[in-house]
Amino acid sequence: MKNQHSIEESHAEHITSYREHFGTWVGLILLTLMTVFISVFGADLRTITVATALLIASVKALVVAYYFMHLKYDPRIYRVLITIVMSLFTVFLIMVILDYLTR
Amino acid sequence: MNHHFTLPNSGHNYDAKASKMGMWLFLYTELILFGGLFLVYMVYRSLNQDAFLLASFNLNVWMGTANTIVLLTSSMTVAMAISALQKGDSKKSIFLLWMTILAALFFLVVKYFEWSAKFEHGLFPGMDHFNQLPNGEKLYFNLYFFMTGLHGLHVIVGGIFIVIVVFKIKSGKVNKDRYQLLENSGLYWHLVDLIWIYLFPLFYLIH
Known part of the structure; x- marks a missing residue:
């Protein structure tokens, strides 16, 4: 009985509502249309559009990870680990940039 | 004396938490894999800005959009499929998963048409037109085919996993109390989406 109980307990997880998933989707679509709009119609602001496109992409990625991938409701360890991985990638990024800037 | 022997995993051979952590660890390696490719892209683009801009005009923004x-949308349907199964509605879950697979097929068909157009124009690495391009544009197309190709491979693998999950839900092996395989396939599918979120502006939206 005890084992069965623990199995049920481990599945007594947060169930995301359909409404929340739909809301997330609406947000992601709006961000996509925004980034296309800026790129197609804001052609004069070249460097700014690259930065904006990457910023919007990162917001979208965060929304997907946080809501669709359930990080918001998962135990803290998952958020800690993804932060470590992204920090590691940032270190790689900075090292590559420094390398090319100092050649 | 009837000693009851209990296995550490309580004999169920199923550990949702460990399974999920394993999936996430794998996804971290995927992030670093694509992350490395994005670094290559960043360096070559910064060295060949005008060539990348010119080459990107060969892509169709609207197909990418x-x-x-x-x-x-498929990320939403797979997330909803998890909610549905958690609530015990396996029929709805299966329906939502088929919608996800349909989206995966749609994505691949669009990719097929995009790549076919490039082949017709001889833009695949090694083809005539490609060989005459300046180096910067060659780099763009090498990266384009490699990165969207690797991503497309992930779409195929993710789709296969979701098909497997559909049949396991039908046979009852994946159910309300045992849905980690569905959740892991969903996580993989979201990662495919996550990578595309970056591929799209970097290859299609250079203007």
């Missing part, structure tokens, strides 16, 4: 919307 359509595929972005399709992938985002």
Whole structure:
């Protein structure tokens, strides 16, 4: 009985509502249309559009990870680990940039 | 004396938490894999800005936009499929998973048409037109085919996993109390979406 109980307990997880998933989707679509709009119609602001496109992409990625991938409701360890991985990638990024800037 | 022997995993051979952590660890390696490719892209683009801009005009922004919307929608349906199964509604879950697979197929069909157009123009690495391009544009197309190709491979693998999950839900092996395989396939599918979120502006939206 005890084992069965623990199995049920481990599945007594947060169930995301359909409404929340739909809301997330609406947000992601709006961000996509925004980034296309800026790129197609804001052609004069070249460097700014690259930065904006990457910023919007990162917001979208965060929304997907946080809501669709359930990080918001998962135990803290998952958020800690993804932060470590992204920090590691940032270190790689900075090292590559420094390398090319100092050649 | 009837000693009851209990296995450490309580004989169920199923550990949702460990399974999920294993999936996430794998996804971290995927992030670093694509992350490395994005670094290569960043360096070559910064060295060949005008060539990348010129080469990017060969891509169709609207096809890319359509595929972005399709992938985002499929991410929603797979997330909803998990909610449905958690609530015990396996029929709805299966329906939502088929919608996800349909989206995956749509994505691949669009990709097929995009790549076919490039082949016709001889833009695949090694083809005549490609060989005459300046180096910067060659780099763009090498990266384009490698990165969207690797991503497309992930779409195929993710789709296969979701098909497997559909049949396991039908046979009852994946159910309300045992849905980690569905959740892991969903996580993988979201990662496919996540990577496309970056591929789309970097290859299609250079203007």
